Amino acid sequence: MLDRRLAAWDVYASLPMPTTSDEPWRRTNLRRFKPDNIGPSLNGTADAAVASVPDYLAAQLTEDKTGGLLVQVDGITQSYELSEELQSQGIIFCDMHVAVRDHAELVQKWFMTEGVPATDGKFAALHGAFWRGGTFLYVPKGVKAAAPMHSALWSANGKTFTHTLVVLEEGAEATFIDEYGSAESGSDALHVGAIELLVRDNASLMYASLQDFGTNMWQFNHERGRVGRDARLDWVTSAMGTRLLKAFQTVELDGQGSWARMSGLFFADGRQHFDLDTQQNHNAPDTVSDLLYKGALRDKSRSVWQGMIKALPGSQRIDGFQANRNLLLDKDARADSIPGLEIEADDVACTHASTVGKIDEEEVFYLMSRGIPRETAVQMVVEGFFDPLMQRIPFAGVRAHIAERIIEKVG
Amino acid sequence: MTALEIRNLHVSVADQSILKGIDLTVKQGEIHAIMGPNGSGKSTLAYALAGHPFYEPTAGQVIFNGEDLLEMDADERSRAGLFLAFQYPVAVPGVTVANFLRQAINARRRAEDPDDKGISIPAFRRLLKTKMDMLGIDHKFAGRYLNEGFSGGEKKRAEILQMAVLEPSIAIMDETDSGLDIDALRVVAEGAVRLRNESDMGVIVITHYQRLLNYIVPDYVHILMNGRFVEHGGPDLALKLEELGYDWLRELYGTPEEA
Numbered sequence: 001m002l003d004r005r006l007a008a009w010d011v012y013a014s015l016p017m018p019t020t021s022d023e024p025w026r027r028t029n030l031r032r033f034k035p036d037n038i039g040p041s042l043n044g045t046a047d048a049a050v051a052s053v054p055d056y057l058a059a060q061l062t063e064d065k066t067g068g069l070l071v072q073v074d075g076i077t078q079s080y081e082l083s084e085e086l087q088s089q090g091i092i093f094c095d096m097h098v099a100v101r102d103h104a105e106l107v108q109k110w111f112m113t114e115g116v117p118a119t120d121g122k123f124a125a126l127h128g129a130f131w132r133g134g135t136f137l138y139v140p141k142g143v144k145a146a147a148p149m150h151s152a153l154w155s156a157n158g159k160t161f162t163h164t165l166v167v168l169e170e171g172a173e174a175t176f177i178d179e180y181g182s183a184e185s186g187s188d189a190l191h192v193g194a195i196e197l198l199v200r201d202n203a204s205l206m207y208a209s210l211q212d213f214g215t216n217m218w219q220f221n222h223e224r225g226r227v228g229r230d231a232r233l234d235w236v237t238s239a240m241g242t243r244l245l246k247a248f249q250t251v252e253l254d255g256q257g258s259w260a261r262m263s264g265l266f267f268a269d270g271r272q273h274f275d276l277d278t279q280q281n282h283n284a285p286d287t288v289s290d291l292l293y294k295g296a297l298r299d300k301s302r303s304v305w306q307g308m309i310k311a312l313p314g315s316q317r318i319d320g321f322q323a324n325r326n327l328l329l330d331k332d333a334r335a336d337s338i339p340g341l342e343i344e345a346d347d348v349a350c351t352h353a354s355t356v357g358k359i360d361e362e363e364v365f366y367l368m369s370r371g372i373p374r375e376t377a378v379q380m381v382v383e384g385f386f387d388p389l390m391q392r393i394p395f396a397g398v399r400a401h402i403a404e405r406i407i408e409k410v411g
Numbered sequence: 412m413t414a415l416e417i418r419n420l421h422v423s424v425a426d427q428s429i430l431k432g433i434d435l436t437v438k439q440g441e442i443h444a445i446m447g448p449n450g451s452g453k454s455t456l457a458y459a460l461a462g463h464p465f466y467e468p469t470a471g472q473v474i475f476n477g478e479d480l481l482e483m484d485a486d487e488r489s490r491a492g493l494f495l496a497f498q499y500p501v502a503v504p505g506v507t508v509a510n511f512l513r514q515a516i517n518a519r520r521r522a523e524d525p526d527d528k529g530i531s532i533p534a535f536r537r538l539l540k541t542k543m544d545m546l547g548i549d550h551k552f553a554g555r556y557l558n559e560g561f562s563g564g565e566k567k568r569a570e571i572l573q574m575a576v577l578e579p580s581i582a583i584m585d586e587t588d589s590g591l592d593i594d595a596l597r598v599v600a601e602g603a604v605r606l607r608n609e610s611d612m613g614v615i616v617i618t619h620y621q622r623l624l625n626y627i628v629p630d631y632v633h634i635l636m637n638g639r640f641v642e643h644g645g646p647d648l649a650l651k652l653e654e655l656g657y658d659w660l661r662e663l664y665g666t667p668e669e670a
């Protein structure tokens with residue numbers, strides 16, 4: 001692992017810091033980002049137990065009782081449990097460091113090889129050099145995980161670099177919720193994460209990443225799912241926090257008949273800046289991808305969504321869809337929505353839709369005309385806007401938590 | 412007894428004067444029909460009474476329940492007992508009919524008592540079911556997004572469902588009959604009449620057609636042309652219009668273009 005860290009560091013050193021003249025960074029300026037001013041994380045030197053994790057984190061979110069729960073502070077495990085049932089199924093669900101120690105063979109094979117290699121970009125390389133903590137989930141061939149699993153990753157201060165590696169072997173099934181949070185603080189913090197979701201032939205993964213960092217956080221993430229033959233990846237992302245978020249989220253539909261759904265929900269306020277770069281790569285025939293990202297923006301916040309559907313020449317009979325819809329709640333908020341298609345195959349059905357709109361005063365008036373006060377009416381319109389995404393989240397606890405945050409943010 | 416008193420009301424839309432002095436008093440239990448050609452200002456009157464920010468009262472007064480209606484926000488007017496069944500109901504994507512109605516009921520309860528916990532789910536279900544049955548509305552309706560993808564007739568029925576749930580003291584029905592098939596027209600009209608009989612609701616019916624007035628028989632008929640009432644009468648006046656159209660009135664009172 002040390003060799004890999006060093007190799008990643010070499011990549012990091014060889015790449016320049018992205019600037020707005022790099023296409024993927026055109027709308028995200030890092031001028032105010034001063035990584036050198038951000039202190040180190042606890043880094044194992046301080047007592048992780050001192051940092052208190054709020055109760056809502058790691059709360060039960062699914063109707064089925066969670067079978068595995070991992071709580072970390074700055075990448076150091078604070079509490080951990082895995083039900084006997086999941087253990088007896090041969091499922092590995094643990095701290096990424098424990099995985100390196102106890103499951104070296106598996107980790108070596110998949111850690112930053114197929115999902116997010118260090119060469120993916122400056123921040124992928126930085127992650128490769130400094131990653132600390134995170135989750136390893138491995139579901140053996142043909143095993144259907146008997147219960148959902150849940151990681152709660154709390155950043156107490158400084159720089160954090162958690163890594164998520166999920167491997168579902170052929171025919172396996174699992175549900176995994178990855179939750180990120182940090183306290184609000186006056187000094188800048190940094191999170192550079194990587195998420196790798198490897199879904200083998202006929203396997204099926206439901207993955208939800210729920211991010212609610214403090215607004216002092218700068219987050220740079222590289223995330224990739226790989227979907228094998230006839231496999232399914234149902235991927236939900238919710239972003240509420242950070243000062244600035246830049247995430248590259250890619251699905252690779254590698255196997256014939258594979259299916260992926262990407263559902264993204266974000267709500268920016270204050271001076272938050274979210275930049276989401278999504279790719280749906282149809283690398284095989286008969287593949288289906290369906291992306292829906294919806295965002296609400298308040299105050300002077302800003303969002304960028306740039307999406308691309310790609311189809312290789314041999315990828316016939318594919319169906320790719322992407323839609324990004326943005327709701328502006330204030331005149332100073334701004335959303336850029338940039339869909340894109342790069343299709344080299346001919347028997348394809350690819351469509352995209354993108355909208356940026358203000359809250360509809362006719363809707364608000366209609367609700368008010370039935371006695372509903374203005375604030376509640378606005379909340380209802382915003383909640384209604386997100387409802388199609390909520391319908392894609394099969395966990396009442398997650399929906400309730402998100403709805404609560406939406407109402408808080410609408411104010 | 413609640414009454415709606417409109418005195419010399421002038422209303423502008425986008426700085427253009429549309430209503431030019433409306434006087435009308437509607438008491439609880441009374442049924443008033445307002446008729447008039449397209450563009451004469453009927454919906455403008457309805458919107459201005461409901462408090463749509465686009466419709467600006469520039470002169471006159473409206474007293475509702477002894478209070479100055481024009482000083483109230485739209486939600487307050489509704490909670491005070493005024494209801495408008497829209498000519499063009501608005502779709503609110505992502506908000507279900509049931510959720511919407513529950514919020515509307517709870518808003519009333521909270522205005523009375525800020526600590527109110529809201530109507531219980533079972534009580535709300537029962538209420539909704541009763542009202543839907545009365546209006547012959549499929550229960551599945553409750554789970555649909557408000558007015559989204561509704562047919563013209565479904566939208567109008569949904570308006571009357573809202574009226575039935577909220578039980579206003581004065582209701583304005585703006586062309587509720589348009590878009591309804593014959594059976595639906597009867598069900599909706601009977602529903603309105605029942606509300607008026609049960610709760611002594613006062614009604615302003617805006618319509619172009621006698622067929623609705625066959626069910627909801629008006630006590631008074633008022634004809635609006637070019638932003639002013641030009642004739643007042645009883646049910647006969649509506650029949651006369653049905654027979655003769657508006658030409659005789661245009662001759663008497665001028666076309667909008669000439670005004």
Ligand SMILES: Nc1ncnc2c1ncn2[C@@H]1O[C@H](COP(=O)(O)OP(=O)(O)OP(=O)(O)O)[C@@H](O)[C@H]1O
Pocket residue numbers: 424425429447448449450451452453454455456465498
């Ligand atoms: N929102 C608006 N924007 C611009 N003009 C408007 C608006 N609402 C009403 N008007 C104008 O005001 C006048 C009266 O319109 P209104 O909708 O009140 O007529 P109406 O009597 O209800 O007609 P109809 O029988 O067709 O429903 C029309 O000239 C119309 O164009």
Ligand SMILES: [Mg+2]
Pocket residue numbers: 453454455498585586
């Ligand atoms: Mg009208």
